[in-house]
Amino acid sequence: MSRLYGLLKSLVCVRLICSSLLLLALPLWAQAQAFVFTAIPDQDESRLQQRFGKVADYLSAQLGVEVQYIPVKSYAAAITAFRNNQVQLAWFGGLSGVQARRLVPGSQALAQGYEDQLFKTYFIAHQDAGLEQADELPAALKGKTFTFGSKGSTSGRLMPEFYLRQQFKSAPQALFSRVGFSGDHSRTIAQVQSGAYQVGAVNYAVWESELAAGKIDTNKVQVIWTTPTYPDYQWTIRGDVDQHFGVGFTDNVRKALLEMNDAELLASFPRLRFVPASNGDYEPIEATAKAIGLLD
Amino acid sequence: MKVSTKRWWPSHSSARRLNAVCLLMIGAAVLALLGVDFQRYPVDPWQELSRIGWGLLLPGWSEATTLIQALLQTVAFALLAVAVSTPLGLLLAMAFRWRLVRMLCAALRSVHELFWGLIFMQLFGISPLTGLLAIIVPFSGVFAKVFAEIFEQQSPLPARAAPKGASVFIRTLYTLIPQSWPALLSYTRYRFECALRSSAILGFIGLPTLGFHLETAFKQGQYSEAGALMWAFLLLIASIRWWLRPWLIVPYLIAAIWLLPDTIGFSDGGSLWRFVSVDIWPAALLAGDWHGLLHWFSVMFSQQVWPGVVQTLLLTQIAVVLTGFIVLFTYPFASRALVGPWLRWPGRFVLLVLRCTPEMVLAFVLLLLFGPSGLPVVLALALHNGGLIAFLVANASDAAFRSGQARADDPRGLTRYAYIETPRRLPALMAFLFYRWEVILRESAIMGILGVATLGFYIDSAFEEIRYDRAFLLIVVTALLNMLVDSLSRRMRGAFSQQTNIT
Structure with a gap:
């Protein structure tokens, strides 16, 4: 019987050691900072990683920094990631963009889809x-x-x-x-x-x-x-990216987005092309959200 | 065995007490029926249902690597989470005599894994740690409760033989754990299956597990892909006993750590303080505006908390009782003693499908059939949980059948069902049901597509609207409700705990 207890004891020990090692090791996996973006398309969410991986490659080539894509499932998750600086650029819906920009002072809408001007x-x-x-x-x-x-x-x-x-x-x-x-x-x-x-x-x-x-x-x-038309999806970028990635980075990102003309890349969103946008374009959305009590 | 000495009903035999508890539960469900909206709407579901049916019959998946990767990561999260939460639960179980610990565990359990996931996402971003903690935290609470209950059922005599100064830890390690080792192991094994389900479901909020692809495929009507994922998940669960071997656990755990996805782009964990000091408190409180706070609270109470509590309790009560009936009707078809060694397999398969199908999928199909009301909510909860409990009850029945000796004059069929199997299984069945009461309470959270405003519906809305102050208040209310249900079920179980045998 004492052997059984010994075995039990060592089992418990092994488990405890494994678990504490695991918890210690996890934070170390966080990687050095790349430029990260996320996007939730309004249709066809299949094969997100493959499709938006190509967008990441395009941005990476244009911007000269490592660009990564992270798939998310909900606007809430996208906003959280943006707020926590896990992603610096996001393809938001009209409302989620407003919510995100309220939470991250200095962030700005860069570009919207051609269709999004009159959604x-x-x-x-x-x-x-x-x-x-x-x-x-x-x-x-x-x-x-x-x-x-x-x-x-x-x-x-x-x-x-x-x-x-x-x-x-x-x-x-x-x-x-x-x-x-x-x-x-x-x-x-x-x-x-x-x-x-x-x-x-x-x-x-x-x-x-x-x-x-x-x-x-x-x-x-x-x-x-x-309904009457309103502005919808847009690219929003954090206000502090120029500090991390160099002066003029925001403008470069905007340029890269506006110049994206590969049909395969655009089909992922799916949009005809991107056109310039500003925070002001989304004031009607913010006012509407306040009017129906979705924003305070 | 210590039987609770305080009882509020007169009783002489455990059977009578059991009957009283059953009647009480059914009576409460009947009362709840009066207050719940079960309106049926004329529907025309067959086009959509036939597409779902064909998808299940003809599953298709173009990229095998994605599927395999999702399967492996589903297993990896589940394995690691169970490996951490089992010892944590064991430690908490040792301290379960303290009310504070019991309340803490009830609070941990009362929040749905999906909401834990959303909370940890605030702190650790979209990362493996978020996924692991979302399973570890509630599972530790569950392990603590069940392990403590298993310990309660052991003989106290060996502990008395321990040296006088021995600590609870030593006493448990040397007397209770050895006594209850088989029960602990068997529960941990069962819990691993639950962890696989949780891990898959966490894909709904962004973990790269099966749920990630299932949600997408199902949401967009790609039913043959959804079918492939469902079948893959069914096979994974059905084959656990062949691939989960004790000597493989350590290599598996190492592989699991290696398999976890990389954390992309998250390095600063600085949001913890902001979350606990600012995000979860109403703005009026932080500004010291007491009038505003009172207003905020009264609006929340009258518009969300109170209606949410009422809806949640009504639906939960009906769902729990319906679950009980579903178990009574389905378990015999999966039990060896009742339908024989071969005929039980179709029954077991149906139960496997029921317990492996996420409630979201069940709820969608039922919504197509019945239209939006409380009815699909109750049915989805009852079918899923009924499938799960019936499986456990059938297993217990089979275990008893294997270990007992068959006699020539053993009754068969309906007589055996009514006079032998069901009475023997009832205490355990009720114990499972009381545990699932809590589970059903928190699962009613995800029924937003049905337009039924339970507490979970409002919690989900609060997260979606980035109003963590509301989410926090509603989660606290849910936790309190859960503690209430927990202590009630604990007292009720006292009525028949002598025969309870948790497996």
């Missing part, structure tokens, strides 16, 4: 909901079931909620019999098409591309209203 949201409805395409949001929306996209999305949450509140003077939760958050534009379309929700709000670009891909049955689901 819009489609309200879509299932056939059985009995709603027709109209010039304004129909009063018959009251009492229907409704789904947004992800909670932090500009086109799937912020703008549609703003126009709902403007039209009906009440919170979506009071207007609809149920309000869900599908988490993604493709899910919104699938859920409205299947009738799980009667009405939904979706990024117009995702709708158009799924329509072109034949994934949408327009006998079942169709667009009933289009």
